[in-house]
Amino acid sequence: MNSPDTASVSPVVRPREVEHLVGGLETSDGAGVKLTRLLNQPLQRRLDPFLMMDAFGSDSPGDYIAGFPDHPHRGFETITYMIAGRMLHRDSTGNQGLLEHGGVQWMVAGKGVIHSEIPQQEHGLMKGFQLWLNLPAADKMCQPWYRDFSAAELPSFTTDSGVEVTVIAGRSHGVVGAVERPVTQPIYLDLHLPAGADFAELIPESHNAFLHVYEGSVTVGSTQIPPGRLAILANTPGADGVILKAEQDSRVLLIAGRPLNEPIVQYGPFVMNSEHEIHQAFSDYRAGLFGGAIGGADES
Ligand code: FE
Secondary structure: OOOOOOOOOOOOOOEOOEEEEEOOEEEEEOOOEEEEEEEOHHHOOOOOOEEEEEEEEEOOHHHOOOOEEEEEEEOEEEEEEEEEOEEEEEEOOOOEEEEEOOOEEEEEOOOOEEEEEEEOOOOOOEEEEEEEEEOOHHHOOOOOEEEEEOHHHOOEEEOOOOOEEEEEEOEEOOEEOOEOOOOOOOEEEEEEEOOOOEEEEEOOOOOEEEEEEEEOOEEEOOEEEOOOOEEEEOOOOOOOEEEEEEOOOEEEEEEEEOOOOOOOEEEOOEEEOOHHHHHHHHHHHHOOOOOOOOOOOOOO
């Protein structure tokens, strides 16, 4: 295990400012799950290598109960972070996992996966996030990969100022996260900040980075970020990280990654580099090359 470097001197000398705030769009997906799309297609280039981020959160079962029945993916990775509730994942490579209460599911769709994500509760709060991370062109047709991490399996530490940090991906203060990816080098942190606390994180200058405040309110530089917003951090030349100050007890996702600077062509659940590859994805899917249905009665 790593012992975190929680020195009270900030490691960040030239912090980034907020470039702008994004409100997100209310929408629904799957079989009618209500969600807020915080990162949508118009932001894919700006936030390369991230393709999408949805927030879902409701204690009304009608907003989530139908879940996400069988559907395919190709060409990217999905990271689902469950804050509250229980969701069962099954996919065409034979993986199955129950995602609940602070757990993370990391799936590399690669050359093709069919999966379902179905709530395992009929009442109560269902809350979480799904982030899509692009794969480099050279890896889009890789073998699918899947792993789920319970809350207890996710590396975490607490800073001297009382900030609880869960390191889902990348590294923070010397602590290695649950997942590291060599090309996009994602950093994905969940921060629980007590009122008045601040938190500094080093971010490579070339990474695109953003914050999502899902509870409370934080300030970055001269910008106050209210809850529910996505705050895009400026790519200021020479900047080495970000410093957050919590005005009240706050919960924040800090996400950053190295841009791929490759063409992005998305059609629904497929994200490739060209129209031709999208057509190929559809024909491969129709030909059964992603594997068979996984939600049916043929499950043994
Ligand atoms: Fe999916």
